[in-house]
Amino acid sequence: MEQHPLPTEINLHQQSGVLELAFDDGARFRLPCEYLRVYSPSAEVRGHSPATAKLQVGKERVKITDLQPIGHYAVKIFFDDGHHSGLYDWQYLYKLGRAWQPLWFEYLTKLRDAGHVRREPDPFDELKARGEAPSELPAGDTVV
Secondary structure, eight states: OOOOOOEEEEEEETTTTEEEEEETTSOEEEEEHHHHHHTOOSHHHHOSSGGGOOOOOSOTTOOEEEEEEETTTEEEEEETTSOOOOEEEHHHHHHHHHTHHHHHHHHHHHHHHTTOOOOSOOHHHHHHHTTOOSEEOOTTOOOO
16 A cells, blocks of 8 residues: 655644645645635536636635644645635645646646736745745655
């Protein structure tokens, strides 16, 4: 059975709108609420296939209002826009942390292609401006 990293810390920073996760392999991720919301694993967002996925717009100011553990494998995230149907398992959160750059770029490209304009500063740029890395990988690990 393949082992996947498990979280050792989960901290919600309400003021900055960032969920910070540390994993037992040494990885640490800082994931903005907007990013988590637009990449919700719920069928409401992802659809039942890529063709039925729904582009999330206007989520720049969304905040997390609650986190509820689901067994030992996931967390349910409640957002202030009423969305709470996605279960974020540890493997999915780890993937979101490792692949934040291409996923965020993909989202921004889809927004632009659909004619939408974000109305707030980029949350990843804000993280970096504060000296906080969105992703810290274990020693010797690189993103491929």
